[in-house]
Amino acid sequence: MKYFFSKEYENIQSSFIRDVLKIANQKDVISFAGGLPNNKLFPRKEIESIFKEYSLKLPNDLFQYSATNGLPKLIDVLKTQFNLKDEILISNGSQQALDLISSIFLNKDDKILVEEPSYVGAIGLFKSHGAICHTIQLEDDGINLKKLESKLQKNKYKFFYVIPTFQNPSSISYTLSKRKALAKMAIKYNLILVEDDPYRYLNFKNKIQPTIYDFAPNNTIYIGSFSKIFIPSLRVGYIMATSEILGKITVAKQYKDLHTNLFSQYILYKYLSNFDIFKHIKVLNSSYKKKCDFFYKTLKDELNDVLEVEKPKGGMFLWAKLKSNMDTKVLFEKSKKTKVLYIPGSVFFEDKSEKSYLRLNFTNSSKKEIKEGLKRLKKVFS
């Protein structure tokens, strides 16, 4: 039988990244490809203690259908501990937040703005909603605001998708002044900013920047996530926005899956009540800083002739560029055979002439794996 899919899905098969991640778990493969938190740092003991506590008495309302915007006591504790100033809705991770926002704003051929490079899982999603993505190039301290203003004068955009802190894939963070200036420009041009901030707390110095939301709350839809600072498989994130926007998002969430499952919500609620998540985040940052230092030093020692790379101040990725300007996607075939994986930079660009970047994840490998993996990479790139 011949099926007639929607225009957006007609030609979609699988994604390059998904295919890469499928081989990441194969024997002897060293993967710097995924965006995985470190397996050894999950709060296993703490979650076991929560399971023990709940095994004695489960919450009365754990089983029944629940509120679409989220478990009220989880919302309360999140607002208090994370100092959230407006209403929030609990989503299945930040990924669902992006889908909810897309649904309430996007029709086919609507234009949106994205950073160049940017998170491919968001861009793919926006396109699956029929959006046309215009890009603004990232500079060392965030996007070029003059280029943004020039685009805003020429086009009407449904929103601008921004990852302001330790951006994926570039690890770039917007400076304070750029955050303020972007907020000001959003207000001036009636632009909605979708601020996706999963790496905010993964700052090696444990210093937290103000959000763009802080400077333009009526223009910003803020997305928080617990995947990078707690447990990705819980699939819990949140959206903070004005009540008008959050009202529409609540309807969309009800249509899409009624509410986020209560087991994840209760486990996060209990963890935040019984333990200090900010202490846990410090443990992550201390470990990730060491891994990053070691990864960067080894890169410099082994691959300085072939790669340019900046040392990140947080997040999960090293963003490197081949000095030879060779195509890292072409080289990836050799890399696969050598059993070391990275993500070729071109998947993060709309401008397909950008071929020589690569993204390397530093959080999920041991020192031994980093050393061996980079030795293999040297062979690939030399």
Next chain:
Amino acid sequence: MKYFFSKEYENIQSSFIRDVLKIANQKDVISFAGGLPNNKLFPRKEIESIFKEYSLKLPNDLFQYSATNGLPKLIDVLKTQFNLKDEILISNGSQQALDLISSIFLNKDDKILVEEPSYVGAIGLFKSHGAICHTIQLEDDGINLKKLESKLQKNKYKFFYVIPTFQNPSSISYTLSKRKALAKMAIKYNLILVEDDPYRYLNFKNKIQPTIYDFAPNNTIYIGSFSKIFIPSLRVGYIMATSEILGKITVAKQYKDLHTNLFSQYILYKYLSNFDIFKHIKVLNSSYKKKCDFFYKTLKDELNDVLEVEKPKGGMFLWAKLKSNMDTKVLFEKSKKTKVLYIPGSVFFEDKSEKSYLRLNFTNSSKKEIKEGLKRLKKVFS
């Protein structure tokens, strides 16, 4: 600031049902409105024992990002225990399954077919994807196939959304011969059937009908749910379809929320491994049959003059009609004041001249509540 929402969400505020359910928990209110499983029948002790077992040792892969199509060992046990013959993908309840299917098939102004009346949460979702819904009237044993054929000869439909067993809201089940005939017609006209089957096992006699999928697997996307037979707040369901369709759905799922959370998946996996879910379903059916009998008898005793109603053989709802042909949505205001809630039938119809039906849930109330609630309803309708 003025926001520019998508066309589908521009005028959406909230839904009537959602507003009704918000007042269902108020003091002294008796609600027959929701589609809630009975609170007292959730397998609380069994889930506590699973929490105890996991508190000693959580699964190694519980924390990290996981496969988009679902936890492999949950998929295996589902396929075995529920005799599923094709590949499946785990979704956040059947509601997300409907969203995934909508995404891969629907563009704005695509036509689909739905039963009349039908589940309003699905119809609203399809419309939020831009679909135009054509209806086929339900008869006592399923839809009228001649009317279906006549529509199929005139129009091309992306799919036909069917709830074949103890349909919401009507509690109608398709007969075996109608299932076969519908499957045959789907094959003849290259029609995709979206078979939503959450009430399948809620059969008071514990007899299970063949699915429509059984007779037309290449034409049917089958949706199963654990919300009505296990725990709604887990948000776990599944989609079974051909590999071509399931491949697209997997991409959509990855875009929309990466994967269903592992905590829900592991709890269901452990429950299915340690306990007999079909024994649990028999307990539900025995209790629901008694409630249904009592509800029906009390309705007949108290409201026979004003209401027509058929006694259902399973599911969760009594579907009644006012003999006076008065508008149950208008009467709902009086009902709210009298502190008894139902869902006015008109919300389930595209044909807004159908005003005199009402849906009454019988699974979630005690005998005392049923008696008192129907006494109040008598005052409203007399």
